[in-house]
Amino acid sequence: MIRRSPRLPAQALASPTRRTFVQGLFLGGAALAAGTLRVPAHARDAVVARPGTELAGTDFRLDIGPAIVNFTGRTRPAITVNNALPAPILRWREGDTVILRVANHLPPGIQTSIHWHGILLPANMDGVPGMSFDGIMPGESYLYRFTLKQSGSYWYHSHSLHQEQAGLYGAIIVDPLRPAPYHWDREHVVLLSDWTDLAPSDLFARLKKAPHFDNWYKPTVGDFFRDLRRDGPAATLADRRAWGEMRMTPTDLSDVNGHTYTYLMNGVTPANNWTGEFRPGEKVLLRFINASAMTHFDVRIPGLKMTVVAADGQYVHPVSVDELRMGAAETYDVIVEPSGQDAYTIFAQDMGRTGHARGTLAVRGGLEAPVPAVDPRPRLTMADMGHGGHDTHGKGTEGGCGAAMAAEGGCGANMQGAHASHGGGGMQSHPASETGNPLVDMQTMSPASKLDDPGIGLRNNGRRVLAYADLKSVFEDPDGRDPGRTVELHLTGHMEKFSWSFDGIPFAGAEPLRLNYGERMRIVLVNDTMMQHPIHLHGLWSDLEDADGSFMVRKHTVDMPPGTKRSYRVRADALGRWAYHCHLLYHMDAGMMREVRVEERS
Numbered sequence: 279m280i281r282r283s284p285r286l287p288a289q290a291l292a293s294p295t296r297r298t299f300v301q302g303l304f305l306g307g308a309a310l311a312a313g314t315l316r317v318p319a320h321a322r323d324a325v326v327a328r329p330g331t332e333l334a335g336t337d338f339r340l341d342i343g344p345a346i347v348n349f350t351g352r353t354r355p356a357i358t359v360n361n362a363l364p365a366p367i368l369r370w371r372e373g374d375t376v377i378l379r380v381a382n383h384l385p386p387g388i389q390t391s392i393h394w395h396g397i398l399l400p401a402n403m404d405g406v407p408g409m410s411f412d413g414i415m416p417g418e419s420y421l422y423r424f425t426l427k428q429s430g431s432y433w434y435h436s437h438s439l440h441q442e443q444a445g446l447y448g449a450i451i452v453d454p455l456r457p458a459p460y461h462w463d464r465e466h467v468v469l470l471s472d473w474t475d476l477a478p479s480d481l482f483a484r485l486k487k488a489p490h491f492d493n494w495y496k497p498t499v500g501d502f503f504r505d506l507r508r509d510g511p512a513a514t515l516a517d518r519r520a521w522g523e524m525r526m527t528p529t530d531l532s533d534v535n536g537h538t539y540t541y542l543m544n545g546v547t548p549a550n551n552w553t554g555e556f557r558p559g560e561k562v563l564l565r566f567i568n569a570s571a572m573t574h575f576d577v578r579i580p581g582l583k584m585t586v587v588a589a590d591g592q593y594v595h596p597v598s599v600d601e602l603r604m605g606a607a608e609t610y611d612v613i614v615e616p617s618g619q620d621a622y623t624i625f626a627q628d629m630g631r632t633g634h635a636r637g638t639l640a641v642r643g644g645l646e647a648p649v650p651a652v653d654p655r656p657r658l659t660m661a662d663m664g665h666g667g668h669d670t671h672g673k674g675t676e677g678g679c680g681a682a683m684a685a686e687g688g689c690g691a692n693m694q695g696a697h698a699s700h701g702g703g704g705m706q707s708h709p710a711s712e713t714g715n716p717l718v719d720m721q722t723m724s725p726a727s728k729l730d731d732p733g734i735g736l737r738n739n740g741r742r743v744l745a746y747a748d749l750k751s752v753f754e755d756p757d758g759r760d761p762g763r764t765v766e767l768h769l770t771g772h773m774e775k776f777s778w779s780f781d782g783i784p785f786a787g788a789e790p791l792r793l794n795y796g797e798r799m800r801i802v803l804v805n806d807t808m809m810q811h812p813i814h815l816h817g818l819w820s821d822l823e824d825a826d827g828s829f830m831v832r833k834h835t836v837d838m839p840p841g842t843k844r845s846y847r848v849r850a851d852a853l854g855r856w857a858y859h860c861h862l863l864y865h866m867d868a869g870m871m872r873e874v875r876v877e878e879r880s
């Protein structure tokens with residue numbers, strides 16, 4: 279017998295008194311009326327945003343407009359749905375046809391859109407301006423209408439310019455027609471995001487001008503002697519030389535981090551401590567959604583095991599972990615069974631270890647548990663970037679492989695200017711379009727799938743960390759056919775120019791990737807950069823394969839750490855034009871995007 283949870287909107291359980299009186303608060307209306315605030319002219323009439331509550335049913339009216347928030351002590355404009363940040367949780371039911379009238383109340387000239395991330399639907403309902411439709415102009419509205427063919431935890435966000443960074447995102451829950459293969463007594467959405475007081479366009483401009491702005495750490499003399507003791511002089515010197523030739527630092531794990539961002543949990547700052555309630559002994563389903571623009575989060579709840587039961591909305595065989603890493607746009611459903619303590623901290627540190635989002639599971643509002651410090655800042659190694667010539671599976675490889683590279687003649691030769699492609703000898707080959715390409719500063723020589731690698735900064739940390747290899751769908755390959763062909767695409771970029779692309783060709787100059795309607799094909803991704811890219815294909819599932827090419831888990835977003843090569847199967851069963859891109863907002867904007875066109879074979 280399955281006990282379904284009551285429909286408790288997550289935010290209804292947050293403590294409004296705390297949120298109102300602690301620093302970083304949402305601004306009260308009275309303060310606005312007093313006229314003491316400096317607010318940009320176009321936002322002056324805006325209302326104050328609060329986290330959205332849950333809307334359920336089949337008919338929705340979503341009003342996109344300006345609002346005001348204060349997460350940092352400064353009043354800033356945001357873009358919201360129904361004056362809520364995050365936008366309201368939308369509760370749908372599998373099999374239902376939902377109708378959403380989305381109206382644009384933004385100032386003249388500002389077009390908007392909503393994309394329903396991970397939801398299968400007709401191409402003209404997907405909400406990508408320029409591909410799906412023309413976008414929604416101010417004063418106008420667009421009627422979305424589609425039938426739900428799936429269940430699970432998803433989310434929605436703007437696909438116009440940088441509006442997602444300005445607050446336009448929210449959770450989607452699709453209740454299944456048939457009971458889920460697990461039961462829970464209560465549930466909470468835990469939506470993570472990254473807020474900046476900067477205008478998103480200014481942040482993008484800063485990235486173009488100073489891509490390392492948020493990464494001012496340099497390896498210290500102390501680091502040098504530590505490496506010397508651990509790795510010996512040859513390896514240490516080779517490692518330093520290689521990094522020097524790349525003009526990067528091994529601490530550049532993310533382009534934008536806690537120096538710029540305030541990390542939010544359900545729209546609440548760490549200081550204001552979003553709280554979800556539980557009763558001891560209950561099974562609590564947490565729907566984790568990474569709705570950030572640029573952040574990988576490492577999530578854990580000290581004192582509790584998390585049983586992962588779904589990834590990207592799709593059921594997986596349960597796996598019990600202490601911690602999981604979430605790329606932007608990924609979702610994980612986990613079940614926890616809190617008892618014995620009145621409060622537990624939900625802790626989500628960023629991958630670069632510069633900050634965290636934080637909330638609490640508690641038996642009542644106003645409680646808190648100890649908040650851990652962020653972990654030590656990890657350093658990228660040459661092996662992390664696929665220059666090791668050996669696998670890094672699950673091992674502690676933070677020690678680097680400078681000696682191996684020196685033996686191969688160093689990796690610096692392949693770092694700048696992308697020389698000849700490498701064919702045989704086990705070396706990774708590269709598309710001709712990368713050769714001599716000024717927008718490609720690096721190529722990986724020996725990438726690996728690394729599916730059982732917990733990832734940079736998570737190895738040997740004493741906790742059981744989820745790896746992709748732990749994820750197994752509860753169903754067999756839903757298509758069943760072997761892929762009829764393989765397309766290999768390389769994730770490429772140039773750090774100093776903040777240029778990002780597939781195969782060295784940014785979106786503006788790229789031809790669509792054409793799929794034949796109905797075909798089963800394979801996409802192989804090779805990450806030639808030192809950054810980690812969560813890659814999202816719209817409209818079609820990405821059926822991730824294991825290292826042997828067998829179906830493993832169904833996803834909508836596949837995270838690609840540096841130096842990895844991973845493959846997934848795609849069934850081209852939805853006609854039309856679909857976006858395919860890195861879900862780091864500014865990587866997409868800087869060119870790491872393609873159009874995928876599914877066409878009838880002529």
Ligand SMILES: [Cu+2]
Nearest residue numbers: 811860862865
């Ligand atoms: Cu990216």
